[in-house]
Amino acid sequence: MNRRHFLKTGALLAAASTTPLSAQRAKPLLPKNRQETPRVVIVGGGFGGLTAAKRIRQLAPQAEVVVLEKRSHFFSCPYSNAWLGGVTSFETLHRDHFRPASTHGYRIVEATVTAIDRSQRRIESSAGVLHYDYLVLSPGIAYDYTPLFGDDREKARAVYEQCPPALIPGSEHLALVRQLRALKEGNFIITVPPGTFRCPPAPYERACMVAAWYDRHNIKGKVILIDPRTEPMAKPKGFLHTFKNLYPDRIEYIHSAQLTGVDPKSREITFERFDPQALDFVPRTLPYAVANVIPTIRASDLIAKAGLEHDEGGWARLAGPHHQSANDDRVFVIGDAQGEYPYPKSGQMANAQGKVAAEHIAARLVSKKLDPGAFLPFNVCYSLTQSDPATGIVVFHEVSYSPKDGIAVRARDTTIPDRKTAKATADWFGGIMDDIFL
Ligand SMILES: Cc1cc2nc3c(=O)[nH]c(=O)nc-3n(C[C@H](O)[C@H](O)[C@H](O)COP(=O)(O)OP(=O)(O)OC[C@H]3O[C@@H](n4cnc5c(N)ncnc54)[C@H](O)[C@@H]3O)c2cc1C
Incomplete structure (x- = not known):
């Protein structure tokens, strides 16, 4: 798929951003930035953006920091599968933006960014125009239904609403929970997308939480995962162990399978799978009561719209582990x-x-340049496997860097679910929320 085709079709569900700038939108949102108060603008008030805002204010109190976020409040995807499985409440996942903004002295503006003119360091948004000295982009992901449905937007819209992917916070998660809570019998099918996607363990953890719900409520039916890979993309040992030992008759893991169609009217999913005996791909159709169809995932179209270097999936290219864009040293892309x-x-x-980005921006603001590999990120990711009693598995990722070999990421994961890890999951979630919001 070439870049033009991607721009035309890739941002199917973000089409509103192509609206021409109205007179209202052309008004200044804030007065032009002055030299003595450098302005850092952050697009996206999610996990990456809000962290950067707080950290820049801590490291560079002289800077004005403005976050542009299109949502009215924060809704966490992490731990949302626990809510689906009945382990935690809806309220646990939500926060207001106002508290961290006033505690740390940054400004949060509820606005959708529609265009970025890097030559003028100027941003257009639904709330007006503003200029930046440095820009942090943390706009997350977008869905792309074109590999499944081509240009049939109506079909994509119907599948999006009726088989919500629930990888971007909002009505999708609410709709999925509503459908599960209303279920009396039938299959719950989860389709895992090809390629790179947000939170690789999420579909497999979701299968476990739904299976636990079925068990607790004596729902007749199966939880079926349809995956183009040969094994789960994340924590393969732990998830395969869990499917086999905790849910032998409940979870059916169909690997090496390509999704070919979804029919929301007949409530059927079709896919094909290579049959080693027939030496051919064999089509198969399964009925569902609830389907969680996760389409191909791409980067937010803001990366391409800003003219930043990116790959086929729209994912931003970087100049180094300091997260500076490959073609603009005033722009940092994170998350x-x-x-x-x-x-x-x-x-x-x-x-x-x-x-990491905050450290580099704060240094630049006092005319210092840090070594690009001076700060590196790390990852720990928990997945719940059972709800009552709650158990879980975990993976740790260590990152190392050398200018010669670049970045290396080493994973270490657990296989046997235990209660200690479920407790650590809740503690991790509370900890990261406090880190961002207090
Ligand atoms: C079911 C599920 C479970 C998960 N579990 C975990 C877990 O256990 N642990 C973990 O570490 N991660 C988990 N994740 C992954 C995590 O949610 C993402 O990796 C994380 O949110 C990425 O942060 P981000 O800042 O890049 O994007 P986001 O947090 O999505 O933030 C992007 C923000 O940008 C805003 N935005 C986008 N476009 C515009 C625009 N044009 N104008 C203004 N604002 C805009 C969006 O509204 C959004 O608030 C999970 C994800 C899912 C879906």
């Missing part, structure tokens, strides 16, 4: 939207990368 390094796309990683 899921970066594609330079094989970092897992996680909230923990986005949080750590926000701190």
